Amino acid sequence: xxxxxxxxxxxxxxxIALCLFVAAFANSPAxxxxxxxxxxGKDLDRWQQVGPGSFVVxxxxxxxxxxxxxxxxxxxxxxxxxxxxxxxxxxxEADSGxxxxxxxxxxxxxxxxxxxxxxxxxxxxDDYSCTGVLYTFxxxxxxxxxxxxxxxxxxxxxxxxxxxxxxNGVKVTDFAEGxxxxxxxxxxxxxxxxxxxxxxxxxxxSHPGSEVYFKEVSVRALSQ
Numbered sequence: 001x002x003x004x005x006x007x008x009x010x011x012x013x014x015x016i017a018l019c020l021f022v023a024a025f026a027n028s029p030a031x032x033x034x035x036x037x038x039x040x041g042k043d044l045d046r047w048q049q050v051g052p053g054s055f056v057v058x059x060x061x062x063x064x065x066x067x068x069x070x071x072x073x074x075x076x077x078x079x080x081x082x083x084x085x086x087x088x089x090x091x092x093e094a095d096s097g098x099x100x101x102x103x104x105x106x107x108x109x110x111x112x113x114x115x116x117x118x119x120x121x122x123x124x125x126d127d128y129s130c131t132g133v134l135y136t137f138x139x140x141x142x143x144x145x146x147x148x149x150x151x152x153x154x155x156x157x158x159x160x161x162x163x164x165x166x167x168n169g170v171k172v173t174d175f176a177e178g179x180x181x182x183x184x185x186x187x188x189x190x191x192x193x194x195x196x197x198x199x200x201x202x203x204x205x206s207h208p209g210s211e212v213y214f215k216e217v218s219v220r221a222l223s224q
Contacts, residue, residue: 035084035220038073038202040101046075048119051109053206057117061216064096064206069109072102073217079199080222083156088123089148091210096121097135099203101196112203113194119156119165119173121205123148128182132165132172136190137181144170151215159222160198 051069
């Protein structure tokens with residue numbers, strides 16, 4: 001009788017330990033979906049330029065040349081995923097951006113601006129147009145960009161109606177559809193206001209001026 005109670009208690013402790021292990025593993029990096037490279041480091045396979053400017057690939061890196069246009073990923077729309085972009089500026093005035101939630105295949109560069117969001121890349125003084133914000137929609141929670149010439153890692157999470165951006169491990173943006181945003185100034189070229197879709201195509205902006213280099217563009221699906 002004593003041995004039976006002892007074995008029963010051991011079994012209970014084992015089950016509890018197993019449950020704790022499973023719960024811990026489910027929240028560990030090993031349990032997350034693996035990332036997929038969207039830029040292969042060799043060419044622009046599955047990418048397409050729309051509008052002025054271009055992107056070129058050399059020595060495993062992709063860089064902007066002129067603009068203002070966009071290179072968009074043609075293979076799929078992105079939903080419930082984290083997009084990782086590793087980039088560096090070549091000068092203080094270098095300018096680019098990552099477009100998300102583009103509702104349909106773009107045929108010109110202004111549709112993504114007005115119907116998607118641009119996650120800004122640029123070290124500008126305005127907190128509504130610096131790296132990691134939704135350009136002119138959100139104010140930066142922090143400004144952790146590295147000096148010119150150093151690599152930055154930006155993680156953009158698209159989770160239904162929520163967009164979260166981390167730059168170099170620091171949260172810069174946490175925005176949900178319906179939150180108040182600044183009004184578009186009359187006559188400006190700022191993006192049109194209004195809701196964006198839960199999923200869409202993504203793209204990288206080419207812009208006149210100094211180049212921006214990219215060495216990684218990847219995506220990782222969010223776990224259920």
